[in-house]
Amino acid sequence: MLLLPFSHLDGRPCIKVVRIVIIAFLFTRYQPYNIIRIDIRLIKDCPLSQVAFMSVMDIIKSIMPINTEKPVNNSKYETPDIIIKGGTLLTMVDGEAPIENASVHIKGDRVLDIRPAGISPSDEGTEIINADKCIVMPGLVNGHCHTAMTIFRGYADDLSLNEWLYKRIFPAEAAHATPENVYWGALLGCLEMIASGTTSLIDGYFYEDESFRAVHESGMRAILGQGVIDFPAPGVTDPKENLRIGKEFIEKHLHFSGLITPGLFCHSPVTCSDKTLARAMEISMEYSVPMQTHLSETRKEVDKIINRTGKRPALHLNDLGLLNKNLIAAHSVHLDDEEITLLSRKGVKVVHSPESNMKLSSGVARVTDMIDAGIKPGIGTDGCASNNNLDLFKEMDTAAKLGKVFTSDPSNLKAGTVLRMATIWGAGVMGLGDQTGTIERGKKADIIVVDTRSPNMTPLYNPVSSLVYSASGSDVKDVVVNGRILMKDRMFLTLDCKEITARVRAIGREIK
Ligand SMILES: [Zn+2]
Numbered sequence: 396m397l398l399l400p401f402s403h404l405d406g407r408p409c410i411k412v413v414r415i416v417i418i419a420f421l422f423t424r425y426q427p428y429n430i431i432r433i434d435i436r437l438i439k440d441c442p443l444s445q446v447a448f449m450s451v452m453d454i455i456k457s458i459m460p461i462n463t464e465k466p467v468n469n470s471k472y473e474t475p476d477i478i479i480k481g482g483t484l485l486t487m488v489d490g491e492a493p494i495e496n497a498s499v500h501i502k503g504d505r506v507l508d509i510r511p512a513g514i515s516p517s518d519e520g521t522e523i524i525n526a527d528k529c530i531v532m533p534g535l536v537n538g539h540c541h542t543a544m545t546i547f548r549g550y551a552d553d554l555s556l557n558e559w560l561y562k563r564i565f566p567a568e569a570a571h572a573t574p575e576n577v578y579w580g581a582l583l584g585c586l587e588m589i590a591s592g593t594t595s596l597i598d599g600y601f602y603e604d605e606s607f608r609a610v611h612e613s614g615m616r617a618i619l620g621q622g623v624i625d626f627p628a629p630g631v632t633d634p635k636e637n638l639r640i641g642k643e644f645i646e647k648h649l650h651f652s653g654l655i656t657p658g659l660f661c662h663s664p665v666t667c668s669d670k671t672l673a674r675a676m677e678i679s680m681e682y683s684v685p686m687q688t689h690l691s692e693t694r695k696e697v698d699k700i701i702n703r704t705g706k707r708p709a710l711h712l713n714d715l716g717l718l719n720k721n722l723i724a725a726h727s728v729h730l731d732d733e734e735i736t737l738l739s740r741k742g743v744k745v746v747h748s749p750e751s752n753m754k755l756s757s758g759v760a761r762v763t764d765m766i767d768a769g770i771k772p773g774i775g776t777d778g779c780a781s782n783n784n785l786d787l788f789k790e791m792d793t794a795a796k797l798g799k800v801f802t803s804d805p806s807n808l809k810a811g812t813v814l815r816m817a818t819i820w821g822a823g824v825m826g827l828g829d830q831t832g833t834i835e836r837g838k839k840a841d842i843i844v845v846d847t848r849s850p851n852m853t854p855l856y857n858p859v860s861s862l863v864y865s866a867s868g869s870d871v872k873d874v875v876v877n878g879r880i881l882m883k884d885r886m887f888l889t890l891d892c893k894e895i896t897a898r899v900r901a902i903g904r905e906i907k
Contacts, residue, residue, distance in 0.1 A: 473507060475500035475521050476878065479844060481512045482526030483858050486834040487533050487818045493858050499531060501840040504878040508836060524873050524883065526844045530858050533834055534594025534841040534876065535787040536821025538746035539687075539725040539775025541600045542584030542610070543577040546902050547780035556693050556755040564780055565626075568601070571906050572629035577602040579898040581609035584785055586890050589613065591786040591868020594841040594876045595825060597723060597746070597775065599660025599687045601629040603644055611652055614881045614889045616841060618723075618825055620660030620687045621645070623675055625668050638674055645682050654877055656825075658684040664708055665696050673715045680721060685744075685826065688717075690724035693757045697729045709734035718743050723824060725775065726751075727765075728758040735761065739768040744824040747816065749794045751777030759801045762794070762808060773824035774816040786868035791817050795863055810863035844873040 477500075484497040486509075500508040551563035577600065588596060599620035600606055610617045621644035622628060623637045631637050641659045648657035659675045661667045667675070672688070679686035691697050691708045700708045709730060712718055720742035727745045730738070738745060747760050765772055774794055776785045791813045798808025822832025831839045845862065847855050849870050855861050874882040881889050 473502055475502050475507050477501040477522045477524065477840075477875065477880065479524045479526050479531050479842060479873070479875070482529040482531050482844065483847075484509065484834065485530055485532040485858055485862075487815065488833045488835060497531070499834060499840075499842060501842075501875065501878050504839055506834060506836055506838050506840050506842075509834070522880065524844060524875075524880070526873075528846070528848050529872060530845040530847060530862065531834070532843060532845065532862070533818045533822075533832055534843045534874065535592050535817045536773060536825065536832065537588060537593045537596040537775050537785065537787055538723075538773030538821050538824050539748050539777055540584070540588075540596055540598055540785060541778030541780075542588075542596065542598045542785075543572070543580035543600050543602075543606055544778035544780045545583040545587065545785075546571065546576055546580035546899060546906065547778075548783045550780060550906065552754075552783070554755075556757055557695065559755060559781070567906065568629055569627075571902070572601055574602045574605050574630070576902050577629070578605040578609055579895065579902060581606040582612070582890060582895045583899045584779070585609055585613035585615055586887065586892055586895055587785045588787075589615065589874050589881050589887065589890070590871065590885070591788060592843040592845065592871035592874060593785070593787055594843065594874060594881075595821070595827075595831065597685075597687065597773075597825060601631065603657075603660075604647075607648055607651075607655060607657070610655060612889065614654070614876050614879050616654045616825075616827075616831065616839075616876055618656045618658055618685050618687075619648075620658045620685070622660050622662065623671060624662040624666050625671055626666065638671065638678065641675065642678050645678070645684055649682060649684070656684055658686060660687040663689040663692070663696065664712060665699050669715055672712070672717055676715070676717050676719075676721070680719075684721070685723050686717075686721055687723040687725060690727045691729040691734075692726040692752070693755075694729055707731060707734055709737055713737060713741070720744070720826075725777075726757070726760065727772075728752055728760045730761060730765075732764075735765055735768045735770070739765070739770045743770075744826075745770050745772040746775045746824060747772045747794060748775045748777040748790075749797045750790055751781040753793070753797065754783075755781055759797060762798055763802065766812070771820040771823050772816055773821035774813070787817050788862070788866045788868045788870075791863045810857075810860045813863050814859055840875055840878040842875045843871055845870050846872040 479499040481496055484494040496512045498510045498512045499506060500510060547567060551559050595616040597618045598606055599622055601622040603619050603621040607619050621641040623641050625634045627634060631640055645657045659679055661672055661675050676686055697708055700711055704711045718741035723744045725746045726748055745765060747762050752758060762772055774790055776782050776790050795808050795810055795813045799805050819828060819832035822828045831841045834842060845866060851865050852861055852870060872885060
């Protein structure tokens with residue numbers, strides 16, 4: 396009935412349009428994206444005016460439950476393994492608005508399709524994650540952490556970085572960072588990250604074999620760097636062996652898991668010699684794996700390097716051949732303009748850790764200046780001994796607010812930018828921006844569902860703003876990594892929460 400006026404708009408009945416729109420009605424439920432392309436192609440030949448053409452499009456769009464501008468998938472429909480059904484979908488694809496009442500279909504490790512929320516008969520038998528009144532978004536990427544350091548959570552607070560590190564943490568690690576404690580600490584870190592919506596992490600620590608074992612059991616995606624430092628360290632009593640042990644770690648794990656990339660984590664340019672740093676990068680390049688380091692975390696560290704080399708740290712690292720796309724520079728707090736330009740030009744990845752920098756009074760990284768220079772920084776919690784949690788929702792909130800205080804500009808570091816840092820830019824830091832970090836057909840299914848029914852998420856005007864400024868990790872309801880559900884309705888499916896927390900409580904009693 397609605398079609399008749401449009402078929403007469405140019406004064407002549409147009410049977411072709413009537414036929415097309417009836418077909419649209421019949422097929423919309425099953426092929427909502429495809430029908431638009433069919434209609435555009437057929438209507439082009441019809442003797443209707445432009446106005447009539449647009450009106451027909453409007454009718455078709457009005458019967459579409461969701462955005463019809465999505466790309467077309469003409470492939471034969473496959474039965475998904477998992478459907479995340481309903482809610483508000485935030486794909487984090489640049490320029491793409493939130494999509495209401497969508498379904499994300501997952502097959503194997505990837506996103507198969509994004510469709511209207513209704514489940515067709517062929518979808519029966521698939522695992523359903525109900526996302527009604529929730530936000531569906533890419534999983535968060537923790538760009539810098541020392542997962543196993545959960546065992547030192549709250550052990551040494553309110554101290555300068557120097558006092559904290561040399562007088563408290565290094566001695567505690569020497570006494571208590573055993574392989575077993577690292578394993579249980581890393582499991583607890585994974586548990587905490589999954590519970591707060593993190594699906595990928597970049598970690599560096601000692602006894603990294605144990606962290607590898609824990610992360611592998613958790614099902615998370617990761618880059619794991621074996622700790623390298625020119626002092627005796629846990630598992631590396633003779634510093635001369637640090638790179639040999641690091642290289643063995645890479646060789647052992649390089650092809651073990653599609654989810655975990657091994658690498659090296661050189662503690663810092665003041666705790667590693669120039670020779671160690673340069674050789675570590677050579678090894679990283681040889682195996683095409685990332686190398687991490689803490690860069691210019693404090694002024695004291697910068698001064699030490701200037702006094703020794705006459706150059707600022709980033710320029711010194713450039714002389715050593717370290718600045719390239721393999722390098723992940725954590726913190727990068729004290730950089731001058733020349734260093735920011737250099738890091739950008741060389742493709743170095745940078746990770747911002749505002750809460751750790753605040754807690755240790757290290758300073759504030761020039762995040763907006765880095766972004767203006769073309770760097771896309773990730774965001775990381777750092778270890779639990781300097782934060783003292785691994786909740787990236789808290790970290791995003793802090794990053795956005797600190798950016799405003801630092802520049803006296805409330806429009807600086809907007810919620811959308813910070814959310815990009817924690818998702819697609821974080822994936823870019825991992826070198827996986829084409830694989831994860833957004834929800835798109837064909838990309839890895841690393842997805843979280845955030846419940847918006849909690850008091851702190853009510854009311855909800857803007858999902859991006861609510862996620863950054865109002866949400867907490869405990870609002871995360873479901874977590875999927877690589878197409879596997881790690882948490883459903885806040886129940887852990889890969890890790891035993893009760894056992895892990897009991898074990899780390901016991902370790903805490905030993906350390907105390
Ligand atoms: Zn760190």
